[in-house]
Amino acid sequence: MTAISIDRVSRSYGTVRAVDDVSLEVEHGEFFTLLGPSGCGKTTLLRMIAGFADLTAGQIRFGNKRIDTLPPHRRNTAMVFQNYAIFPNLTVGGNVAYGLRARGVAEEEMKVRIARALRLVHLDGYGARWPHQLSGGQLQRVAIARCLVIEPEVLLLDEPLSNLDAKLRVEMRAEIRQLQQQLKITAIYVTHDQEEALAMSDRVAVMRAGKLEQVARAQDIYRAPATPFVAEFMGTTNLLTGTIAGRDGEALRIRVGQREFRAIGNARDGESVSFSLRPETIRLLDTGEAPPPGWSVVEADLGAVEFLGAISRIELDIGDGAMLRVAGLDLLPDQLKARGRIAAAYDPRRVTVFRE
């Protein structure tokens, strides 16, 4: 069932089209992430849903109810702000009670609900504390409790973890995800961290310059990016360009300089295409080792090797100045250097072709 439909909304600031003709549907209980580089319009879109940015065109509905015409305080959304926005003049309990008071909830029921919300975010017994007595992570939990307690139709989160240190960020993202699943609440999450997006989301929308580039399940966004931009934005990849030099069974033959790659896809002969091949899908073959069945091989010279412990980042020179990046698991640079010329194997089914 559809929880939120965003229908062709736009918003411009002067000549900047911050959000440009965006349409989306978010399902009930879905964890939906808006992902994209800085300035692409994620915050603006989120604030349009909350009511803090006006629409220059389009509609937003919760279920069948149109809400973009409602003032922000009547939309029943709950937003977790990047800087938490905890009221410094109220205690933790007062912060959590704030939205309930606005809804005229009876004092008795309020107590119960506040205690339950604080328990959910592991802050039982913190009700009487003042915000300045809490750590960053605890403030973040208060912000979340304050939102959950009003049982909003949708939870909006704008880079809620970006002010936390790396370790806490990883912990909190697991907690937020778990809470969302437990309460089956619809959530829209804004981030520019693709790892965060993949780890938390049911579906991800990648935005670029105010437009949606791709909307898909987290794993599909990674495995089957719709555009070169998405492929590059979602982690490291090899983005190469070449010309179609014919077919080899069901595989396309793509000529890149002196080398030929194989890929499953559709394109005309002689067409110029780009394609993405992720570093971690490439395997370096031992001397004389045969590639797995169905895989293709490309010969290359060893370039720079960066040893990072568990993995090594390897650059292969495939001629004409083109480089192929490979992530090698459990490899030592010395082993590679002894080999000289290297055979790199890949599965043509893992190559994504983009037609111009």
Next chain:
Amino acid sequence: MIAISRRDSFPLAIAILAFAFLGLFLLYPLLNVFGASFLDRTGKVLTLANYVRILSSSFYLGSLGNSLILGILSTLLTIAIGVPLAFCLARLPIPGKSALLALASLPLVLPSFVAAYALVLLLGRAGIVTRLLRDIGVPFSSIYGVTGMTIVFAMTLFPFAVFPTLAAFKAVDVSVEEAGQNLGASRWRTFRTVTLPIVMPAVLAGGLLVFIEVIESFGVPFVLAEDKPVLAVEAYKLFVGETGNPASAGVLGVLLIVCTAIALLIQRHYLGRRRFSTATRRPPPELVVKPWLRRLACAYSWGVVLISLVPFFAIIVISLMEFRGPVMQSSPSLNNFRDLFGQSWRPLINTLSLSTAAAVTAAVIGVPIGFAITRFRSRVSDLLDVLAMTPFAVAGTVLAIGLIISFNSGGLVLTGGWLILVLAWVVRKIPFNVRASAAILYQIDPSLEEASINLGVSPPMTFVRLTVPLMMGGVIGGMVLTWVTVASELSSTVVLYSGPWATMTVVMFQALEGTGAGIASAAATVLIVFTVLPVALVYRLLRRHELGMM
């Protein structure tokens, strides 16, 4: 055409109310002053005759000249005293610096015409010091006229030059200075070529503030000017003399507004283009200087601040002395206070209650305006900003004259009552209240308000339940400052008061005109006590409160 969105309806409502209030009690009166200056005796025919008459009179031209000369001299002297003081306080090791800073802000809240009056009592024709000097044979003419006024203005207004400049000296990034020296400039050269240009806008801002204060001032020239006419006083005298159509007073009023408006425009223009960055990465450390220089700086800083407070101490002491007529005796007594309150308690009660009403009203009107212009940038809020700053350029005398012309007949009659006093004070203090609340609001993260609205509390309720409590410390501080400054307000009060609604300043004013030096000094002492005590108390409370919130 951009449609007005729902989110803007709250600030729009604020703006409409503010426009209505300021339109009725600021613009309409000013318009009437302008009108009066362009109408002939019958009040029906447009004419320039009033301007011709005034501008061809050497007396009134002289008063314009005197006002300008006084403004310029006082500004220069204030800057000459204030900038070195600001530098000492910002960059040199001065013992007791925080006490010094607190004391240096006192002249801002103490009524300047009390200082002028103290100077008369000490150095006037029958002054205590004058007589002493005469007794031992030292010739001493008098301190009346431009000299005396310039001294009083410099003594009471120097904080206007000190505080902005002090902030600017502190905001100078040391690495900029170091870069200058690193490039081979001497310390003095660096100061001249790097530091001074950075603080210049602040000096100018403070200087123009002083200029406007001087031009508008009524009490100081009234006490000290003697035969030197100045605009603000002459406008008052003309207005009291003219019955019916206040054409000549209107012309002087317009001249006053033109002077202050030009000063304000120069300031805006200059500051709009140059602005030093206040985002200091490294606050400048105190300079290490030779001991004699340090002692000199210390003596200078404490000297200036203490001398500026002498008149107020003197008044308190004088008020505790026995008077026979205008002549002070050498025995202490409380008779002055007995005489003061023997006449009536009404003036004190009036001052206390009306100032409170004005301070609360000014906050109730000023805080929402500050909110609307900081949180919602639009053409409407820019206009509101300009309008809310306008009273700053309008002398109290002129506003008062306008209020009387506007509200002594017709549908809304206010003359003769207390409300007109409160309204005049409120209008005069709106710029301060708006600026002060805007400054606090810049410190409050707007996402707090969004969070509240997002949780279901409407914008007006968010303002009342969240923003105002968050601003409370600053708002109370602003209210106290408003209270003390209107309690010692004279320029509009003297025009507007009537019968039972005389305030303490009016009592002083009347006592000065007559021979009641004893009563006047007692009234001044009461005023000083009622000024300093609340300021000191509230600042103590506020500091503790703010520490608790931290």
